[in-house]
Amino acid sequence: MFRRSQLETVKAWLAHPAQAGMPLHARIQRAIRQLILAGTLGPGKPLPASRALAGSLGVSRDTVEAAYAQLHAEGFIDRRVGSGSFVAEATEFSPGRRTSQRGALSCSQAPRLSRRGSAVFQSGGVRELLSPRPFAHGVPETRSFPLRLWERLQRQVLKEAGTQVLLHGDPQGSEQLRRAVADYVNLERGARATADRVLILTSSQQALTLCATMLLDPAERIFIEDPVYYGARRAFDAAGLEVVPIGLDHQGLLVEQIIGDPRRARAVFLTPSHQFPTGVTLTLDRRLALIEWAARHQGWIIEDDYDSEFHYAGKPTACVQGLDPHDRTIYIGTFTKSLFPGLRIGYVVLPPQLVKPMTAARTLLDGHSAPMAQLTLARFIEGGHFGAHVRAMRGIYAERLAVLAGLVDRHLSDFAEARVPIGGLQMPCTITCGMTERMVVDTAQRVGVELLGLSSLHAAGNGQPGFLMGFAAYTPAEIEVAVRKLADALRTATR
Known part of the structure; x- marks a missing residue:
């Protein structure tokens, strides 16, 4: 029979929420497989009879039989007529062949990457917001497509x-x-x-x-x-x-x-x-x-x-x-x-x-x-x-840019100055108050407003502090709500 701790391990697998969509026999099979791989069940150790294990787990005997059959097919256990089921004698499962805990790579350890792999990982990649919020840059209007x-x-x-x-x-x-x-x-x-x-x-x-x-x-x-x-x-x-x-x-x-x-x-x-x-x-x-x-x-x-x-x-x-x-x-x-x-x-x-x-x-x-x-x-x-869609969007975006520039001038003039571009989907602003760029971006984030800091885009590190405001994907009403929310948050932060 299983020791109490081993039986509790199998029961935990059965009850774990992450396994909820998996058939019972598959959960039992994976729990026993894990015990074998961890060395808790060593080579040659007998497994409980299917009827006895089914009673301990509160499942049918057929369920346990299905789990044992899969373990046998994968080579984890041997089944001997008249004797029962035993952990296979494969050397891969023996304690001497298992990687020691000290030498194993834990989930918290950084993997060994190539120099190029490390550069890719450290760059953070290029991640876009799945559900963009004002004023995420580079996002077009899609609701009118x-x-x-x-x-x-x-x-x-x-x-x-x-x-x-x-x-x-x-x-x-x-x-x-x-x-x-x-x-x-x-x-x-x-x-x-x-x-x-x-x-x-x-x-x-x-x-x-x-x-x-x-x-x-x-x-x-x-x-x-x-x-x-x-x-x-x-x-x-x-x-x-x-x-x-x-x-x-x-x-x-x-x-x-x-x-x-x-x-x-x-x-x-x-x-x-x-x-x-x-x-x-x-x-x-x-x-x-x-x-x-x-x-x-x-x-x-x-x-x-x-x-x-x-x-x-x-x-x-x-x-x-x-x-x-x-x-x-x-x-x-x-x-x-x-x-x-x-x-x-x-x-x-x-x-x-x-x-x-x-x-x-x-x-x-x-x-x-x-x-x-x-x-x-x-x-x-x-x-x-395509040409017709671009022409229609060009008119919509021009209107939204004008709305955003006016609202920034009206509500954010104590904090920033808009630099209205002649095109594109975003408008840069330079910070004119005593707040740092990081403070402005973080304050905006706390009230659900997305700003991209400009200084991070300067390779030489000598750019004027500011932020980028995307406007294309947001209606004039949405833009006004977000600008007012940002203005209130910045006033509170400066106080």
């Missing part, structure tokens, strides 16, 4: 493609979607794209990871904006690159610092249309100077055009890729901001010589993007629905 239209287009795809959409897709992406993307960026962004140069990905973050690992070796230098988008910085840090921060002014990246740097870098990362987080636009003369630098030094320009669709003052400047005759620019775009985050479709327009290497590398990450979503999106673009 034309779901019925999308559903109709998806049904058309299913009707025409049938079970073909259930199979693996082209790693480079659906040709229909690649053609639609190329046509769109050529028309709207002044790009130089063809379908065979487009690579469909799950996100712009995946594109950044591919660029970091495929274009540069560990310890090689890359110029980045300062402040910079944290997802890019973390992708470059995780790849072991040496990031070199370059400052900004009202005309964008200080390109002369790149040109005058005696130490060469292999690439430069920039967000020229709406710099993240300042919102400034890189001027034409600086774009041309960067293109010349890349051509002269055989460097790469990684252009992240993450939300260029939303420009509220005049026409957006043509993308750098469309100005580059030397094919040294990698253009990254995404539908996460322009449509909805759950779509998980981004893209990159590549120089011809990079298409095959990047596509091969992509197969090692996730193989391909879902064909159903790609084909539905292609129809959405080709039918003019």
